[in-house]
Amino acid sequence: MALLVVGLAIFIGMHLIRVVAAPWREAQIERFGMPVWRTCFGLLSILGIVFIVRGYWLARRYPVPVWLPPFGMAHVTALLTAIAFVMIAAACVPGNHLKRALGQPFLSGVALWAFAHLLANGTLHAIVLFSALLVWALIKLRADRRRDREAGVVYAQGEFARDLMVVVSGLVAWAVFAFWLHGVLIGVRPLG
Incomplete structure (x- = not known):
């Protein structure tokens, strides 16, 4: 540890x-x-x-168990991480509504991803990892939003085609990770 x-x-x-x-x-x-x-x-x-x-x-x-996640929490985590992947994808595609609304969709997505993993993991090492990343993302998000406000940053208007690209690419990346890479890289298959 x-x-x-x-x-x-x-x-x-x-x-x-x-x-x-x-x-x-x-x-x-x-x-x-x-x-x-x-x-x-x-x-x-x-x-x-x-x-x-x-x-x-x-x-x-x-592992050092701290708490036992309730039944079904893996499904809640899956839903939240799917949303987080879409938010992270929004950071990579200019001119989408999500980026304009959030300002910092990457950090927002990381915070949601970390929070979702805290819901489904009750071991000490998982709590340490995901809590640290959640706190970091929230601190950085607040600082970056403040810096954007002070600099007068205005994000481009969103376009429907780019929104569609964000949602599709985010969900495809999430599916590849959730159904295949998570098991290969982490050793846990969250969705069976």
Whole structure:
């Protein structure tokens, strides 16, 4: 579990620098240049992800149950994660209504995804992982929305064709992950 916590600290720490230490971040970019900053940021983020994945895998071998999810919660989680995948897809397609309404659909989708997984997982390592990612996404979401307001960012008007692209691509990605990749990568088949 220690490796999981260290990985979360590295990954979330790197992704909150702009929120909690913006002047320091700007000073480092000025000092070393943007390419060096991005390289270090990317390498540390990847290291954090590797530690998270390995730490979660190790913790799953000796799970510590905290609570037992109620019957049917996997179906609620499936529905919420499908919506989360659509929100995440909205971040990748410019000119859709969801992006205009949410402003930060990627972070909103990550927050919903993490919350949904908290509903269906009652082990200590799952609670640590998904709680940390939920808190990070909510903090970052609030900070990014504030930054957008201060900068006067206005997102493009949505178009129905792009909305359709967002929904279809999000649901296809969700189905591939829920019915196949989740089992291959995580070792759990949430929908049988």
